[in-house]
Amino acid sequence: MSAETHDVIIIGTGPAGLGAAFHLIESNPTLDILIVDKARVCSGGLLNDCKQNYTFPIGFADEYWDREGAEQILPEVERHLQPKIMEKHNLGQYGQRAEQLGVSLLDVKQAHVGSDKSMDLIRRLMSELESLGVKVLLEKEVAGVFTRDGRPGVTFADDREISAVALVVAPGRKGFRFLKEVMEQLGVDYVDNIVDIGIRLETRAEHYSIVQDYYDPKIYFDNKVRTFCTNSGHARVVLEKYQDFSVINGHAFSRESRRNNLVNFALLKTIRLQDPVRSGHEMAVYLGRLANEIGGGKPLMQRVGDFRMGKRSKDETFNQDLYDFEPTCKVTAGDLGLAIPAKIMKHLWTALKKLDSIVPGILHPGTIMYYPEIKMYANKPAFRDEYFQVGDNIYMIGDGAGTSRGITGAWASGIRAARGILQSL
Numbered sequence: 001m002s003a004e005t006h007d008v009i010i011i012g013t014g015p016a017g018l019g020a021a022f023h024l025i026e027s028n029p030t031l032d033i034l035i036v037d038k039a040r041v042c043s044g045g046l047l048n049d050c051k052q053n054y055t056f057p058i059g060f061a062d063e064y065w066d067r068e069g070a071e072q073i074l075p076e077v078e079r080h081l082q083p084k085i086m087e088k089h090n091l092g093q094y095g096q097r098a099e100q101l102g103v104s105l106l107d108v109k110q111a112h113v114g115s116d117k118s119m120d121l122i123r124r125l126m127s128e129l130e131s132l133g134v135k136v137l138l139e140k141e142v143a144g145v146f147t148r149d150g151r152p153g154v155t156f157a158d159d160r161e162i163s164a165v166a167l168v169v170a171p172g173r174k175g176f177r178f179l180k181e182v183m184e185q186l187g188v189d190y191v192d193n194i195v196d197i198g199i200r201l202e203t204r205a206e207h208y209s210i211v212q213d214y215y216d217p218k219i220y221f222d223n224k225v226r227t228f229c230t231n232s233g234h235a236r237v238v239l240e241k242y243q244d245f246s247v248i249n250g251h252a253f254s255r256e257s258r259r260n261n262l263v264n265f266a267l268l269k270t271i272r273l274q275d276p277v278r279s280g281h282e283m284a285v286y287l288g289r290l291a292n293e294i295g296g297g298k299p300l301m302q303r304v305g306d307f308r309m310g311k312r313s314k315d316e317t318f319n320q321d322l323y324d325f326e327p328t329c330k331v332t333a334g335d336l337g338l339a340i341p342a343k344i345m346k347h348l349w350t351a352l353k354k355l356d357s358i359v360p361g362i363l364h365p366g367t368i369m370y371y372p373e374i375k376m377y378a379n380k381p382a383f384r385d386e387y388f389q390v391g392d393n394i395y396m397i398g399d400g401a402g403t404s405r406g407i408t409g410a411w412a413s414g415i416r417a418a419r420g421i422l423q424s425l
């Protein structure tokens with residue numbers, strides 16, 4: 001029997017875990033809550049450049065959310081994150097061009113913190129949480145989860161155990177394997193049939209001028225292709241490292257920082273695997289490893305000009321006429337066609353051609369296409385109720401459990417789980 005107990009244990013200090021912690025403690029200040037994270041700095045994905053979207057369905061998993069439910073909860077997310085909402089201009093003009101091509105331009109309420117400022121936001125949130133009485137345990141990796149005498153609990157590598165009345169598991173996208181193990185341990189059924197696969201484009205700001213009017217334009221094309229995570233001002237493409245391969249991502253510094261006048265954004269295709277479903281995650285791992293294999297241990301990059309001529313990019317082709325900026329993430333110059341499945345490439349390229357008619361310039365020969373950008377969320381548990389409960393008093397939320405696809409949706413998922421816990425305590 002574990003000696004240490006709390007009312008609620010939350011695994012993960014990302015936005016999902018924080019959303020749950022704040023809602024619980026603000027609703028009932030007497031609750032004894034412990035939030036645990038393996039990282040040295042808390043708050044998971046908030047540590048990136050922290051673009052926040054406050055319009056449904058951005059950041060929400062639409063199988064678990066509807067507009068009404070999301071809109072009812074988003075003001076509470078906003079109250080904590082205190083976003084500075086950005087203005088948008090000329091949407092009518094872009095929207096009209098999009099409509100003619102059967103493409104949708106979504107008008108989304110947005111804020112952007114910047115990678116250089118997100119730590120300030122995190123410090124404020126954590127100090128508020130601690131002053132409300134929530135206990136925070138950092139640099140402690142939860143090794144497993146158990147249930148005993150009807151109570152859930154967590155174990156650590158040193159065999160220490162802590163139990164609780166309710167447990168919230170919010171380990172994020174990178175906690176995919178941990179979550180899978182926990183679900184198998186607890187006998188929770190899950191499906192893993194959706195994955196987003198795509199490329200990230202990097203170009204000069206003047207070749208994607210829409211960013212002057214709309215910071216992170218959300219554009220939805222046929223074949224489940226969409227723009228995602230646009231960065232500008234001082235924007236950089238970065239590597240997101242997994243165990244034995246890397247994928248591409250991007251971020252930007254705040255508006256106050258020196259501009260590099262580059263833009264990057266992802267173009268992703270959502271793939272829903274059907275019978276015989278194996279695993280979207282495993283498919284993504286195969287594709288990620290293949291790209292890294294071809295790239296000699298790194299992802300690939302190719303200039304649009306080379307791609308159009310059916311030629312692989314080489315280091316030299318990044319230094320000739322028209323190729324007038326240095327890649328911010330120097331991976332291997334190569335041939336995306338060798339690594340991207342044909343159907344995915346075809347749908348991405350069709351979308352890109354339409355995008356070039358909506359925002360002329362994106363298909364400039366100097367634009368770089370990086371691959372792979374892959375979103376490996378969602379081992380989606382079989383939820384028992386609308387509060388994301390998977391077992392007696394055990395809740396699974398956030399990007400890892402597939403209830404969200406971004407910061408605001410993750411925070412909102414935490415609030416929903418907290419509401420369930422408050423009813424059952």
Ligand SMILES: Cc1cc2nc3c(=O)[nH]c(=O)nc-3n(C[C@H](O)[C@H](O)[C@H](O)COP(=O)(O)OP(=O)(O)OC[C@H]3O[C@@H](n4cnc5c(N)ncnc54)[C@H](O)[C@@H]3O)c2cc1C
Pocket residue numbers: 011012013014015016017036037038039042043044045046048049050051052053059140141142143170171172173174175178229240249250251397398399400404405406407408410
């Ligand atoms: C480079 C990058 C940029 C991004 N930019 C944006 C953006 O601008 N806007 C946006 O909306 N979204 C962005 N995202 C996505 C966003 O970060 C996620 O949607 C969000 O953080 C998900 O929240 P979460 O709480 O589910 O998981 P996370 O934020 O990933 O938090 C999970 C936490 O759980 C901890 N954890 C995992 N396993 C264990 C364990 N076994 N024991 C203890 N602790 C554990 C982790 O250390 C982590 O702190 C970005 C992601 C990346 C990688």
